[in-house]
Amino acid sequence: EAQVTQNPRYLITVTGKKLTVTCSQNMNHEYMSWYRQDPGLGLRQIYYSMNVEVTDKGDVPEGYKVSRKEKRNFPLILESPSPNQTSLYFCASSPLTSGSEETQYFGPGTRLLVL
Amino acid sequence: DQQVKQNSPSLSVQEGRISILNCDYTNSMFDYFLWYKKYPAEGPTFLISISSIKDKNEDGRFTVFLNKSAKHLSLHIVPSQPGDSAVYFCAASLGYNFNKFYFGSGTKLNVKP
Numbered sequence: 464e465a466q467v468t469q470n471p472r473y474l475i476t477v478t479g480k481k482l483t484v485t486c487s488q489n490m491n492h493e494y495m496s497w498y499r500q501d502p503g504l505g506l507r508q509i510y511y512s513m514n515v516e517v518t519d520k521g522d523v524p525e526g527y528k529v530s531r532k533e534k535r536n537f538p539l540i541l542e543s544p545s546p547n548q549t550s551l552y553f554c555a556s557s558p559l560t561s562g563s564e565e566t567q568y569f570g571p572g573t574r575l576l577v578l
Numbered sequence: 579d580q581q582v583k584q585n586s587p588s589l590s591v592q593e594g595r596i597s598i599l600n601c602d603y604t605n606s607m608f609d610y611f612l613w614y615k616k617y618p619a620e621g622p623t624f625l626i627s628i629s630s631i632k633d634k635n636e637d638g639r640f641t642v643f644l645n646k647s648a649k650h651l652s653l654h655i656v657p658s659q660p661g662d663s664a665v666y667f668c669a670a671s672l673g674y675n676f677n678k679f680y681f682g683s684g685t686k687l688n689v690k691p
Contacts, residue, residue, distance in 0.1 A: 505580075
């Protein structure tokens with residue numbers, strides 16, 4: 464089954480304790496992206512990657528890191544989480560086909576609480 | 579400041595009637611627009627899209643209209659069904675090659691039986 468998986472689905476942590484949220488897709492997609500969803504703000508893009516070893520900042524990259532060492536994986540790293548990073552996080556992937564109507568496939572989300 | 583805005587947080591419609599969800603944007607460089615549907619505890623799923631060279635795109639019960647001069651797009655669902663009850667996000671992109679995306683805050687649609 465074609466899908467985007469995220470782990471963990473729920474996470475409670477404390478300020479300053481490094482954490483990683485994993486994202487994996489089995490569709491051989493070039494493009495992957497991370498978003499956070501907050502009430503009243505919708506989804507905001509954190510980072511995206513056009514291919515292996517190619518990453519770039521989205522709208523709200525501060526406090527986050529990503530890496531793309533393999534095509535299927537795109538982990539989101541919070542080196543020193545703070546309470547304002549409490550949010551619902553979504554990973555997404557897409558084939559890079561210019562001009563097509565292909566779109567992003569989203570994972571189920573990771574709910575993070577930073578105390 | 580948000581570049582894509584959905585000013586109606588919620589909308590309630592009777593089953594069988596038309597649902598109209600609206601979205602405004604500020605960046606005239608956006609050239610691709612999408613609508614996503616989101617059920618609770620799930621990720622968003624793609625619904626329909628439109629490029630800036632078109633003013634209408636239709637897929638079954640769903641039609642998206644784009645008014646570039648007004649920087650406005652709308653999603654029409656006809657006829658609305660209870661299964662359409664979800665949060666709808668509009669999104670805009672600065673390029674066909676899928677790099678940066680900007681989402682609205684969402685509109686929660688409730689279709690009453």
